[in-house]
Amino acid sequence: MLLWLLSSSLESESGFADVQNWLAAPLVKVVVWGILAGLLYHLIAGVKHLVMDMGIGETLDGAKTGAKLVVVISVIAIVLAGVWLW
Amino acid sequence: MVKNVTSFGRSGVSEWVVQRVSAVILGLYFVGLLAYMLLSPELSYTEWKALFSTTWMRVASIAALLALCAHAWIGMWTVATDYLTEGLLGPKGTVIRFLFQAACVLLIFVYLVWGVQILWGL
Secondary structure: OHHHHHHHHHHOHHHHHHHHHHOOOHHHHHHHHHHHHHHHHHHHHHHHHHHHHOOOOOOHHHHHHHHHHHHHHHHHHHHHHHHHHO | OOOHHHOOOOOOHHHHHHHHHHHHHHHHHHHHHHHHHHHOOOOOHHHHHHHHHOHHHHHHHHHHHHHHHHHHHHHHHHHHHHHOOHHHHOOOHHHHHHHHHHHHHHHHHHHHHHHHHHHHOO
């Protein structure tokens, strides 16, 4: 779906306007928000993985803190993404 | 235990490295694109098209697309060999895993061709 939006938006002036109209529709916004939410959570959890690969927070307590941080940061990012879309 | 026939083979260290390198490429690309969109709320078609027409953006987009394909393949292989096994699904486990991975490869291939068309068809 993101590829489709990218494709249309680059195709032509009217395609770009179409995408702007689609993104104004509530249902499309919810779907795009859902995709962004998954992407953001994956991104933030992935960064945590890379940080742990570097040997930071590799204890049980560290891992628990890291997991909580990932959830908190993700929720903030996802809410912000929602604010951005609406 | 799952044997190695459906992976890239060898020890797995190469997959480990590819997964992390592709992750960094994807992370930088999407954070960069997101920042661009956040910084230009009144984006016009001309600006948007100009951005994707620059050589550096084409190179970055192709790098991100290839990274996405590799990342998705390794990620799905990891999930499939962990959870779609004979141990968890019974005797049909291997068949189910094979079909799942074939579907993943097909989808990844479609995304690759489609993505290249979008980027180079400009």
